[in-house]
Amino acid sequence: MSLRTIGPVMLVGAGKMGMALAQGWLDAGLQPANLILVDPNPGEIAREVAKDFGLTIHGDAVGLQPNVLVLAVKPQVMGAVMSGLKPVVGPQTLVVSIAAGIDIARISQGLGTGKVVRTMPNTPAQIGKGITGAVPAAGVTANERDAAETLLKAAGAVVWFDREDQLDAVTAISGSGPAYVFHLVEALAEAGRRQGLPDAIAEQLARQTVIGSAALLDADRAPPAVLRQNVTSPNGTTAAGLAVLMAEADGLTQLVDRTVAAARRRSEELGRG
Numbered sequence: 001m002s003l004r005t006i007g008p009v010m011l012v013g014a015g016k017m018g019m020a021l022a023q024g025w026l027d028a029g030l031q032p033a034n035l036i037l038v039d040p041n042p043g044e045i046a047r048e049v050a051k052d053f054g055l056t057i058h059g060d061a062v063g064l065q066p067n068v069l070v071l072a073v074k075p076q077v078m079g080a081v082m083s084g085l086k087p088v089v090g091p092q093t094l095v096v097s098i099a100a101g102i103d104i105a106r107i108s109q110g111l112g113t114g115k116v117v118r119t120m121p122n123t124p125a126q127i128g129k130g131i132t133g134a135v136p137a138a139g140v141t142a143n144e145r146d147a148a149e150t151l152l153k154a155a156g157a158v159v160w161f162d163r164e165d166q167l168d169a170v171t172a173i174s175g176s177g178p179a180y181v182f183h184l185v186e187a188l189a190e191a192g193r194r195q196g197l198p199d200a201i202a203e204q205l206a207r208q209t210v211i212g213s214a215a216l217l218d219a220d221r222a223p224p225a226v227l228r229q230n231v232t233s234p235n236g237t238t239a240a241g242l243a244v245l246m247a248e249a250d251g252l253t254q255l256v257d258r259t260v261a262a263a264r265r266r267s268e269e270l271g272r273g
């Protein structure tokens, strides 16, 4: 299956994550005529992309019939949004949700269909470098799973899970993960400023260090621990810095562990409504 044959895709919620996916799909060859954007209050990115590709942003989904319905609104409004979408969901419509925490049972009940794939993408989807965790409902056929995978793969890698509760962990690692990495850039730039570097240069050094390190991680298949060791000269500056960052009791590992646990708890809470 290819993006060209997938048929009309309706994106409900043209916000940050929805538009990151939409940009990934359009760049990967989804025909603009096959992308239906629905958002009563679209932001700047949605308006710009719509203008660039000649798309209309619909205020509601009334009268439209997609093959694939992608739910990309906030978890807190999913119930209300699904009530309004019931008329557009036919017996053949495949529903793909990206909402954190909202489980398949709630989506199936909300839309009156068993054809649901629950997913957790991340914003690097915007440049085709995302990663999405996905779980199919029991009622999803192999063909429908292929259709979902075609769409999700246009935005990056796809990992399928059998157990739906694992998506809470996926949310906390790769769904929220880009924010942790961007915050590392902020923290490194701030440290550079405190060491007396001009603002713009501190930011450039921090940003390019993360860009270059990510590109090296991609190009060199050595484990991250080996790439770290390659930076660490015996008894040198990196070893001195890492002694703090890797401190046994309160190092980055413990901080990241607490960070991920908090994100996971929030995903579970969002699911309880």
Ligand SMILES: NC(=O)C1=CN([C@@H]2O[C@H](COP(=O)(O)OP(=O)(O)OC[C@H]3O[C@@H](n4cnc5c(N)ncnc54)[C@H](O)[C@@H]3O)[C@@H](O)[C@H]2O)C=CC1
Pocket: 012, 013, 014, 015, 016, 017, 018, 038, 039, 040, 041, 042, 043, 072, 073, 074, 075, 077, 081, 098, 099, 100, 120, 121, 122, 123, 175, 176
């Ligand atoms: N931002 C991220 O990195 C990720 C977000 N998600 C999930 O994506 C969903 C959206 O999150 P964001 O894009 O961050 O939020 P956002 O606030 O940027 O986007 C939500 C969009 O939904 C629109 N909306 C509100 N009511 C609507 C309605 N009745 N019909 C159609 N559109 C409506 C809003 O106008 C807004 O543009 C959430 O469920 C979140 O859990 C999942 C993975 C990553």
Ligand SMILES: O=C(O)[C@@H]1CCC=N1
Pocket: 100, 171, 175, 176
């Ligand atoms: O912050 C959130 O709730 C969403 C889900 C994962 C990333 N953003």
